[in-house]
Each structure stands twice: as structure tokens, then as C-alpha cells.
Amino acid sequence: MNDVVESLDELVARIKPEERHLLFCGGVPCLSMGCRKVREAVLRELKEHNLTGKVKVLEAGCIGNCKLGPTLIVYPEGVIYRKINEENAREIVREHILGGKLLEHLLYRDDSTSEVRHRREDMPFYRGQKRLVLRNCGVIPPDIDAYMSNQGYAALAKVLTELTPEDVIEQVSRSGLRGRGGGGFPTGRKWQAARAAEGTEKYVICNGDEGDPGAFMDRSIMEGDPHSVLEGLTLAGYAVGAGQGYIYVRAEYPLAVRRLETAIGEARKACLLGDDILKQGFSFDVEIRVGAGAFVCGEETALISSVEGTRGDPHPRPPYPAEKGVWGSPTVINNVETLANIPPIILNGADWFGAVGTEKSKGTKVFALAGKVKHSGLVEVPMGTTLREVIFDIAGGVADNRRFKAAQTGGPSGGCLSEEHLDLPLDYESLREAGSIIGSGGLIVMDEDTCMVDVARFFSNFNYQESCGKCTTCRIGTRRMLEILEKITSGEGGEADLDRLESLAGLIKSASLCGLGRTAPTPVLSTLRHFRAEYLAHIRDKRCPAGVCPGLARHAILEERCRVCGICRNVCPVGAVIKEDKSYRIDPDKCVDCARCAQECPFGAIRGRKRKEQAKA
Amino acid sequence: MKQTAARKQDEFHELASIVKKYRGREGVLIQALQEAQEMYGFLSRELLIRLAYELDVPLSEIYSVVSFYALFKTEPVGRCHMEVCGGTACYVNGMRDLLEYLEEEYSLRPGEVTGDGKFSLSTVNCVGACSASPVVKIGEEVFGEITGRRLKQLLERYGNE
Numbered sequence: 002m003n004d005v006v007e008s009l010d011e012l013v014a015r016i017k018p019e020e021r022h023l024l025f026c027g028g029v030p031c032l033s034m035g036c037r038k039v040r041e042a043v044l045r046e047l048k049e050h051n052l053t054g055k056v057k058v059l060e061a062g063c064i065g066n067c068k069l070g071p072t073l074i075v076y077p078e079g080v081i082y083r084k085i086n087e088e089n090a091r092e093i094v095r096e097h098i099l100g101g102k103l104l105e106h107l108l109y110r111d112d113s114t115s116e117v118r119h120r121r122e123d124m125p126f127y128r129g130q131k132r133l134v135l136r137n138c139g140v141i142p143p144d145i146d147a148y149m150s151n152q153g154y155a156a157l158a159k160v161l162t163e164l165t166p167e168d169v170i171e172q173v174s175r176s177g178l179r180g181r182g183g184g185g186f187p188t189g190r191k192w193q194a195a196r197a198a199e200g201t202e203k204y205v206i207c208n209g210d211e212g213d214p215g216a217f218m219d220r221s222i223m224e225g226d227p228h229s230v231l232e233g234l235t236l237a238g239y240a241v242g243a244g245q246g247y248i249y250v251r252a253e254y255p256l257a258v259r260r261l262e263t264a265i266g267e268a269r270k271a272c273l274l275g276d277d278i279l280k281q282g283f284s285f286d287v288e289i290r291v292g293a294g295a296f297v298c299g300e301e302t303a304l305i306s307s308v309e310g311t312r313g314d315p316h317p318r319p320p321y322p323a324e325k326g327v328w329g330s331p332t333v334i335n336n337v338e339t340l341a342n343i344p345p346i347i348l349n350g351a352d353w354f355g356a357v358g359t360e361k362s363k364g365t366k367v368f369a370l371a372g373k374v375k376h377s378g379l380v381e382v383p384m385g386t387t388l389r390e391v392i393f394d395i396a397g398g399v400a401d402n403r404r405f406k407a408a409q410t411g412g413p414s415g416g417c418l419s420e421e422h423l424d425l426p427l428d429y430e431s432l433r434e435a436g437s438i439i440g441s442g443g444l445i446v447m448d449e450d451t452c453m454v455d456v457a458r459f460f461s462n463f464n465y466q467e468s469c470g471k472c473t474t475c476r477i478g479t480r481r482m483l484e485i486l487e488k489i490t491s492g493e494g495g496e497a498d499l500d501r502l503e504s505l506a507g508l509i510k511s512a513s514l515c516g517l518g519r520t521a522p523t524p525v526l527s528t529l530r531h532f533r534a535e536y537l538a539h540i541r542d543k544r545c546p547a548g549v550c551p552g553l554a555r556h557a558i559l560e561e562r563c564r565v566c567g568i569c570r571n572v573c574p575v576g577a578v579i580k581e582d583k584s585y586r587i588d589p590d591k592c593v594d595c596a597r598c599a600q601e602c603p604f605g606a607i608r609g610r611k612r613k614e615q616a617k618a
Numbered sequence: 619m620k621q622t623a624a625r626k627q628d629e630f631h632e633l634a635s636i637v638k639k640y641r642g643r644e645g646v647l648i649q650a651l652q653e654a655q656e657m658y659g660f661l662s663r664e665l666l667i668r669l670a671y672e673l674d675v676p677l678s679e680i681y682s683v684v685s686f687y688a689l690f691k692t693e694p695v696g697r698c699h700m701e702v703c704g705g706t707a708c709y710v711n712g713m714r715d716l717l718e719y720l721e722e723e724y725s726l727r728p729g730e731v732t733g734d735g736k737f738s739l740s741t742v743n744c745v746g747a748c749s750a751s752p753v754v755k756i757g758e759e760v761f762g763e764i765t766g767r768r769l770k771q772l773l774e775r776y777g778n779e
Binding site for chain 2: 029030032033034067068070211212213214215216217220221252253254255256290291292293294295296307308309310311312313328369370371372373377378409412443445447451456459460463467469
């Protein structure tokens with residue numbers, strides 16, 4: 002399709018309606034923007050033109066570029082329409098499907114050049130990516146037929162007929178694949194340990210308890226390509242000698258649970274799960290366990306307790322789960338993204354996988370971009386790609402042309418990176434050196450309106466709330482940390498508090514039992530390291546530079562945005578806005594922080610807490 | 619006395635299907651509780667006592683699990699239960715404004731039910747729809763890019779259902 006001689010317009014005009022099929026993005030963000038209603042409108046319109054059943058309408062998993070949602074892709078041309086509503090949907094059926102004409106106004110336009118980009122592969126968002134794990138997400142519907150027509154279960158067939166479990170482990174070890182859930186432990190070594198461990202019963206678990214706020218790649222994979230997770234888990238089961246697998250999914254992901262349930266049913270029917278798979282003498286089955294809302298259950302020993310149906314309390318290691326896991330038996334726990342990497346590694350070989358990425362971090366990583374970024378969504382890039390390439394080249398930079406301030410990686414166990422880290426390669430080691438972690442791959446972009454002390458407080462609150470309470474340093478330490486941060490954000494902090502935070506952080510890190518406690522201080526430590534001046538502004542000047550912390554948010558007029566219209570002066574109830582030569586200024590002594598000016602300013606030129614501005618809009 | 623016992627038995631008669639499925643099995647307590655909550659909306663003390671008896675699991679063990687996990691509710695919720703997402707992306711994109719709005723307009727704070735029993739509110743850690751932040755979840759449905767006005771429309775729609 003790419004090397005056709007004629008123009009796209011001619012191609013579109015030539016294709017008959019019956020030769021077309023439509024693909025909707027069925028990811029949660031698109032669904033949340035009303036994509037089901039759009040789909041119903043399309044179906045109604047097709048019915049009106051007697052095309053029901055002739056033009057297939059499919060729902061795929063997340064296509065990744067969520068800010069374009071709801072999206073509709075018309076095949077075989079692959080033309081993508083973005084931000085469509087019910088009326089647009091009817092238009093697409095009439096004009097494009099029946100009339101053979103492109104609808105220019107619904108196509109994506111490049112941010113800088115305003116040129117139309119018809120297909121996914123024409124967009125900078127997709128061009129900069131390398132989609133190995135997301136190979137099927139948003140491309141095919143999440144059912145077994147589509148998966149199998151895309152090399153699905155070919156790796157399983159190959160393994161069962163040609164390879165011994167040792168061969169599989171050798172392949173995975175040699176590929177250099179490391180755990181994608183955050184730890185970065187070599188997957189092959191984990192499998193080897195469980196294979197070597199004594200025990201007749203062994204288990205493999207897929208960890209789909211994606212608890213990091215701001216991470217959604219595992220959700221998208223489970224929803225958009227559930228069979229790749231099942232195939233990966235089955236291969237893991239074969240390699241370590243397990244007969245039973247579990248997929249632990251968080252309860253907040255009901256769609257993922259449903260899609261996985263369907264996939265398991267399909268696989269059993271096709272003799273790809275259950276007794277004597279493909280008549281090759283290997284039996285393996287999978288059960289879903291739905292979490293009940295506890296962040297700590299993402300930690301492997303806590304997850305084991307939860308799979309066993311009890312409180313999700315973590316346990317000291319050793320013994321590691323590979324020796325003593327579920328029901329005391331050797332257990333391998335792998336993250337969703339890790340498992341989705343396995344089938345292509347088996348099919349294409351360890352060397353193929355090892356050619357992507359850096360020396361110590363092989364393959365790709367999926368990042369979930371959100372926050373103040375222009376194109377939020379899922380981005381899969383080779384390990385070692387820089388932060389700048391991901392945020393600016395692929396995702397189009399900071400939203401509303403604001404200034405980049407920080408990128409938060411790794412959720413509540415990770416840290417904040419500043420502007421000076423933009424050229425840092427994204428891999429396990431580089432991020433750890435910079436005081437953060439790659440974590441599960443959540444990447445939240447923050448602009449100058451985000452207060453870093455408040456972000457540290459937010460994560461400390463999260464960790465405090467989610468601490469299971471088993472060990473003292475984590476239970477009490479996270480609480481004390483939160484209290485100090487609250488003191489600072491309310492303007493009561495002193496400089497000694499910063500030293501107190503640092504020593505407390507050291508204590509919590511070294512003396513906590515599990516990963517939650519050991520990484521809980523990272524958000525605080527990284528912001529202290531890279532944004533210390535902002536802490537000092539809260540302490541010394543009693544001022545929140547980003548205008549977030551209540552009571553410390555001094556309103557100020559941003560000169561570069563101000564159009565000198567005078568509205569702020571008119572609405573100010575205390576006369577704090579003073580006209581100067583060619584600009585306005587807010588007198589901090591008179592200002593009572595009512596935020597009227599910020600609410601009324603049509604140009605967003607007033608920095609400070611815009612109270613309820615967004616909510617009332 | 620006899621009458622109340624009979625009524626109670628009646629009240630929880632649907633639990634029988636859960637008991638049949640899970641009694642005597644290991645490692646299934648969380649699933650049993652999830653299904654019971656789905657049936658009754660929340661896990662009342664009476665329900666848990668009954669479940670402990672029927673499943674032959676100590677009540678203390680059941681409580682240890684119920685109190686550990688955030689999604690188990692021991693208090694009744696409103697007819698329309700709303701969850702405002704408090705994930706990082708939602709947080710930096712105005713989640714607090716939504717909570718303030720709900721408190722001001724509906725006197726509704728997280729963990730509370732409105733006086734008429736129509737609405738209840740809680741926050742949730744992250745529903746994974748970060749690119750549509752801020753989001754609100756009602757039942758299984760997620761609504762993205764929520765503003766005060768859209769929240770009001772949603773509440774009006776669900777309030778009349």
C-alpha cells in the first residue's frame with residue numbers, strides 16, 4: 002500500500018464500500034470520550050445505506066495516541082480520523098465509504114507545519130516508535146483469529162514441537178530481557194532459578210496489578226492484545242515446568258478482566274490451554290485473580306499472599322518466590338509487558354531482540370505519557386532513547402506551549418527529572434544514577450504550573466496511604482515524611498526540615514521490609530536533589546512559585562502573556578492590581594488571594610492558584 | 619424472634635450460590651467477598667457473620683481481609699457511586715478542583731453519601747485512563763476530560779435514573 006503510484010485521493014475513490022473495514026480504538030481513554038456512541042452512529046448509518054455486515058466494523062485495543070480519541074481508521078487505505086463525534090461518523094460513512102472522498106477537516110494535522118497526515122505511519126508520534134510489544138495493540142481486534150493470523154501462538158507451537166524448556170530459558174537469557182515491572186531483574190535468570198528449584202508443583206504468575214498512578218501500558222496490553230500475554234505466560238510455564246498460571250489483575254481494570262476471560266475461553270477451545278496442549282504432552286491452565294485495591298500487592302511477595310486469598314502482606318526475601326512462592330511452591334512472577342515480549346523473542350531469536358536497545362538494557366520499553374504533554378498516550382521506543390526524543394519529537398512537547406519543568410518516572414517509587422536530564426538515555430542504569438527509576442514506565446510531564454514540593458507531598462501521601470503497616474519504618478516513616486511536607490507546603494516549614502526529610506528518607510530506605518517502603522522516599526529525595534530552590538522558596542519566602550500550594554500562592558501577572566486589557570484590575574475587589582506604564586502588576590501586600598483575576602483573565606496571564614477555574618469552566 | 623431469624627435468612631439467601639462455589643476451597647476468600655459485595659452493594663456486619671458461618675472461615679480472618687483492601691466497603695453507598703480518579707495525571711490536571719466543586723455544590727466529600735441517598739463519592743488510585751485526565755468513574759464506565767459542567771450533567775443524568 003505504501004508504494005502505490007497513484008495519489009491517496011485516487012486510491013480512496015477506487016475502493017468499493019464492500020472492500021472496506023472500519024477499526025475503532027477501544028481503549029479506556031477513547032471509551033471515556035464517548036467512542037461507543039460514535040460507533041453506534043456508524044452502525045446506524047451503515048444500516049441506512051444497506052451496508053450492514055458488508056462493511057466490517059471492528060474494535061481494536063488502544064492505538065496509543067489517546068489525545069486524538071475517539072478515533073476511527075478506515076481500511077484498506079489506513080486513513081485515520083481523529084476527535085470524531087456522532088455527526089462526523091455519519092459524514093465518514095456518506096462521504097468516504099460511499100463517496101470515496103477524504104474528509105480533510107477530520108484528518109490529523111501536524112503540530113508545526115499544519116500539513117495533513119493521513120495515516121498512522123505518517124505521524125511523528127508513530128514514526129519515532131518501535132512497536133514490538135504493542136505490535137498488535139490498536140492494529141487487530143483482541144480475538145484469537147486475528148491474533149493467530151498475525152503469527153499468534155506460532156511461538157508456542159515452535160516451542161512445543163522443537164525446543165526443550167532449557168532451550169527456551171537459554172533463548173530468553175541470551176536475549177538480555179529484563180523485568181519490565183520496575184525491578185529490571187533478568188527474566189531468564191528468574192526462570193532458571195524456578196526450573197532448578199525442587200518441587201513437583203510449580204506456578205507462574207502474570208503481574209497485572211499495575212498500581213503506579215500514571216502507568217497504563219499493562220492495561221492497554223491486557224485489553225488490546227490479551228493473547229500475547231497468555232502465550233507469554235504459557236511459554237513461561239513450559240520453561241519452568243509449571244502446570245498452573247495465574248493472572249493477577251487489578252479490580253480497577255474491569256475491561257482487561259473481561260478481555261482476558263474471553264481470551265482464556267478462546268484459547269481453551271483451540272486446545273492452546275488446558276490438558277495436552279496441541280497434543281504435545283504439555284498441560285497448562287490459567288486462572289484470573291482480581292485484586293481488591295491495594296498498591297502493595299504489586300510487590301511480588303505481597304502478590305503471592307493476595308493470590309492465596311489473604312491480606313496482601315509482604316514477606317522477607319529470601320526465600321525468593323522462585324524457591325518458595327504460592328502455596329510454598331516455586332513460583333515465577335513476571336510483569337505483563339515482560340511476558341508480551343516472550344513470543345517475538347522465541348520466534349525471531351535472542352540476537353534479533355538483543356540488537357535493539359543499549360548494552361545492558363535490551364529491547365524496547367513502553368512508556369505511558371500523560372500530564373501536561375501534547376500527545377499523551379502509549380509510546381514504545383528502544384531502550385536508550387532520550388527523554389527529549391520521547392517528549393518532544395514523538396509526543397510533540399509540553400501542552401499549550403508551556404515550559405517543560407519536570408518529568409516524573411516510575412510512579413510513587415520513582416522520582417522527578419529536570420530539564421538538565423532531557424538528553425538522558427532512558428534505560429535502567431541511567432535513570433537510577435539520576436535519582437529516579439524506569440519503573441513500570443509511567444512518564445508524567447509537568448510544566449511550570451506544577452509545584453514540585455506538592456508533587457512530593459502527593460506521592461508521600463500515596464505511599465503513606467498504601468503502606469500495609471507491617472514494618473515500622475514504612476508505616477510511621479511515611480507518615481512523618483508526609484507531615485513534614487505538609488508543614489512546608491502550608492508555609493510552616495523551616496530549613497532544618499529538609500535535613501530531617503533526608504535522614505528520615507535514608508532510614509526508611511534501608512530498614513523497610515519490601516519494595517514499597519524501600520522506594521517510598523524516592524519522590525522526595527529526587528525533588529530535593531533537583532528542585533531544592535523550590536523547597537527553599539516555600540520555606541524562606543513563604544511563596545509557592547508555581548502557585549499551587551494554598552496560602553503560599555501569590556498571584557502575579559506573566560508579562561509575556563498579558564495583553565494589558567485591564568480586566569484583572571476591574572474585577573479585583575481590593576484594588577491590588579496596579580497599572581504601570583505599559584503593564585499591570587499585583588501588589589502582594591494588598592492581594593487577598595481570592596483568585597478572581599486568574600479566573601477572569603482571558604489570556605491565562607495570571608500565575609497563581611486558579612481556584613475552581615477548571616471545574617467551573 | 620423466630621420471625622427475625624427467618625427474615626435474616628431470607629435477606630442473605632443469595633449468598634448460597636457463593637457458598638456452594640467456594641466452600642472448602644483454599645485461596646478464594648477475596649473472590650467470595652467480591653461477589654458478595656457485587657450482590658449487596660456493601661459488606662454489612664451481618665453479611666460477614668453469615669458468610670463466616672457458611673464458609674466455615676473465622677470472622678477475624680474475614681475482617682482481616684476486608685479491612686486490608688480498599689475496594690471492600692463496609693458502609694452503604696449511594697444509588698450512584700462516583701469515583702474521582704486521584705492518579706498523578708488527574709492530580710496535576712485538576713482533580714482537586716473537581717473535589718472542591720462536589721463539596722461546594724453537593725456537600726459531598728470522599729467517603730460520604732448525600733442525604734437523599736442518591737450519590738456517594740470516593741477517590742480511586744488510578745483507573746489507567748491518564749491521557750483523558752481528569753477522569754471520573756461511575757460503575758464500570760469511565761468519563762474523561764471532566765469539568766464542573768460535565769460533572770453536573772453526569773450527576774443530573776444518573777440522579778434521574
